[in-house]
Amino acid sequence: MVHLAETEITNWAVDLIDARKTYGKNIHALRGVNIQVARGEIFGLLGPNGAGKSTLVKIMMTVIKPDRLSGTVLGRPVGNRKKLAVTGYLPEAHRFPPYLTGNQLLDHYAALAKVPRDVRRKRAPILLDKVGMSQWADTRISKYSKGMLQRLGIAQALINDPELLLLDEPTDGLDPMGRRDVRRMLLELKDQGKTIFINSHLLGELEMVCDRVAILVNGMVARQGTLNELTEHTAEYRITADGDLSDLRIQVERLGCALSRSMIVIAGDDRKIVNQVIDLVRSKGHEIESVVPKRFSLEDVFVEALGSVSETSPMARPPNLQ
Amino acid sequence: MQFGAMIIDSLRESRDRKTFWVLGGITGIIALVMLSVGFGPEGTSIFFGTWHVESSLFNPQSEAGAARILGVVVYMIMDNFLGWIGLILMLIATAGFFPSMMSKGEIDVVLAKPISRPKLFLYKYVSGMVFVLVQATAFVLVTFLIVGFRWGVWAPGLLLSIPLMVLLFSYLYCVSVLAAVITRSTVAAVLLSLGAWIGFSLPRTALDTLAVFPELDKNSAIYSSMRVLATIPPKTTDIAYLSARWAGAGLSLDIAPTSAMTGPGGGMNQDQLDQIREREKKQFKVSALSSIGSSLLFEAVVLMLAMWRFCRMDF
Numbered sequence A: 001m002v003h004l005a006e007t008e009i010t011n012w013a014v015d016l017i018d019a020r021k022t023y024g025k026n027i028h029a030l031r032g033v034n035i036q037v038a039r040g041e042i043f044g045l046l047g048p049n050g051a052g053k054s055t056l057v058k059i060m061m062t063v064i065k066p067d068r069l070s071g072t073v074l075g076r077p078v079g080n081r082k083k084l085a086v087t088g089y090l091p092e093a094h095r096f097p098p099y100l101t102g103n104q105l106l107d108h109y110a111a112l113a114k115v116p117r118d119v120r121r122k123r124a125p126i127l128l129d130k131v132g133m134s135q136w137a138d139t140r141i142s143k144y145s146k147g148m149l150q151r152l153g154i155a156q157a158l159i160n161d162p163e164l165l166l167l168d169e170p171t172d173g174l175d176p177m178g179r180r181d182v183r184r185m186l187l188e189l190k191d192q193g194k195t196i197f198i199n200s201h202l203l204g205e206l207e208m209v210c211d212r213v214a215i216l217v218n219g220m221v222a223r224q225g226t227l228n229e230l231t232e233h234t235a236e237y238r239i240t241a242d243g244d245l246s247d248l249r250i251q252v253e254r255l256g257c258a259l260s261r262s263m264i265v266i267a268g269d270d271r272k273i274v275n276q277v278i279d280l281v282r283s284k285g286h287e288i289e290s291v292v293p294k295r296f297s298l299e300d301v302f303v304e305a306l307g308s309v310s311e312t313s314p315m316a317r318p319p320n321l322q
Numbered sequence B: 001m002q003f004g005a006m007i008i009d010s011l012r013e014s015r016d017r018k019t020f021w022v023l024g025g026i027t028g029i030i031a032l033v034m035l036s037v038g039f040g041p042e043g044t045s046i047f048f049g050t051w052h053v054e055s056s057l058f059n060p061q062s063e064a065g066a067a068r069i070l071g072v073v074v075y076m077i078m079d080n081f082l083g084w085i086g087l088i089l090m091l092i093a094t095a096g097f098f099p100s101m102m103s104k105g106e107i108d109v110v111l112a113k114p115i116s117r118p119k120l121f122l123y124k125y126v127s128g129m130v131f132v133l134v135q136a137t138a139f140v141l142v143t144f145l146i147v148g149f150r151w152g153v154w155a156p157g158l159l160l161s162i163p164l165m166v167l168l169f170s171y172l173y174c175v176s177v178l179a180a181v182i183t184r185s186t187v188a189a190v191l192l193s194l195g196a197w198i199g200f201s202l203p204r205t206a207l208d209t210l211a212v213f214p215e216l217d218k219n220s221a222i223y224s225s226m227r228v229l230a231t232i233p234p235k236t237t238d239i240a241y242l243s244a245r246w247a248g249a250g251l252s253l254d255i256a257p258t259s260a261m262t263g264p265g266g267g268m269n270q271d272q273l274d275q276i277r278e279r280e281k282k283q284f285k286v287s288a289l290s291s292i293g294s295s296l297l298f299e300a301v302v303l304m305l306a307m308w309r310f311c312r313m314d315f
């Protein structure tokens, strides 16, 4: 773990410190969230329903006022208008004025984002084409299907050629082709140096594109780090030998491992124990068939984080800042 | 650029409302009816000349006749259409503007744009009046042209009814917006703005009613408190008189000859008529500056409240 110098910290695209939000008197949506997103990365915010993911994004987009928040977005305090002009946002369950056509909608939102007329005129058809909505450009939005609305929403988020893109459930309502298109688009945008922040509970999807993720549970960050960091942390090894190993049960369990017939499962990633177990098995004349290090999937991390949330301090810092 | 975009959006939203076309249709029908009537020095023709009434009352070439014709236009046509049915329809049509902008999922995108909330609020407020501006302009312009070409009275002052109409609408629209911001409901916005319309004129109506009883002490507590109360809300009823004055019309009582009202069919005695005339004369002379100024002050206070609320809201 590296200590980051002060100057580097301002290099975060998103650097939120101690974000808190309580709705009404007792719905604690966020209880001191710290989230750091580096420039140019795809960041996934995971969490079960009601964890506070949308609340956090809405706070960044000034839709909701936090009770407390310090930190920056694109190097400026949250809500800075110059930076809002270069941020794209796709809200969850968005609703667009039904009387507009796709083209009109893009033009309207681009104008609100202060994109000059000639630029937005040029950009709109390109974006509509990218999301596969070219034929629907001049059809009223009231006639769009859910997935078409979502595609238009993504185009809308890109109309100001944003440096930072915040997507709340971007693949909601999309067919498999649409999902793949979105993934491709995100990677393409990343290649262009954009920072992307995705809210989702579709773990598989995030696993495919994200560089780093945070897991939000109950308004607190339970885990945060690169996919590697999170998944390597909770590895297990499976050692299989020929024949029955029951005669080793007592010694194996003394090492803290589990035994079932010809397989020994070693939780954690302590290589020393693995070697001890191998030595033990071989010393009793058994032959090792395989030693398989099993990385936990993001889902395992997620489930584990859900269980461990009570132990998490509300001020959890990302691993690389500790 | 942002303001322009919101104006265009507002026009598109208006165009999407049925009420917009209903209002346009009403304007067309009224224009037809107006065209069917002809005022000349020798008399009045009705329904494209089907009937003819001999009378020099509405002689466009005489000053009194022209004032009467303009009186018909302002009091009978504009006041009833723009100041009554039209106003209700406009309030209904525009009541949804704020609630729909503020609806979940739609407001998110807008707030994420680089525009401050007060600005967003004011832009939306002003652009909501585009609906009314379009309708009032169409109506007044058509009326102005018919009065000029068909009836022979050219009264550029009639065109001032356009801003006056928008002004009258804004007196009530601010209440509609306040209700919308607080409740986010279109129905509440309609009901409260219509209620406010009645409410605004209550103190003055009460004063007028009290005036019918000459034995009542003009310095009594009820009387003076009513007088104070009457100064606070927007002066919606003044708008018709300002329109009439600026257009060059006379009193509404002067449209018909006195004999028609005190005669057997009119059912008023001379005393009552004199009283009403006195009152109308007073209202006719209302100071535009103080009437509009105090009304705008009220509107500003209501708007500030709504804006304050809008700026502090979570969505």
Ligand SMILES: Nc1ncnc2c1ncn2[C@@H]1O[C@H](COP(=O)(O)OP(=O)(O)OP(=O)(O)O)[C@@H](O)[C@H]1O
Pocket (backbone or CB within 6 Å): A023, A024, A027, A028, A029, A047, A048, A049, A050, A051, A052, A053, A054, A055, A056, A092, A201, B314, B315
């Ligand atoms: N406008 C609101 N008023 C009151 N409570 C709210 C409001 N919006 C969200 N909440 C509450 O805040 C908490 C966090 O909600 P949020 O929408 O941020 O969750 P989420 O992580 O986005 O969930 P999901 O995956 O379902 O979208 C929930 O308990 C929710 O009930």
Ligand SMILES: [Mg+2]
Pocket (backbone or CB within 6 Å): A053, A054, A055, A092, A168
């Ligand atoms: Mg959400």
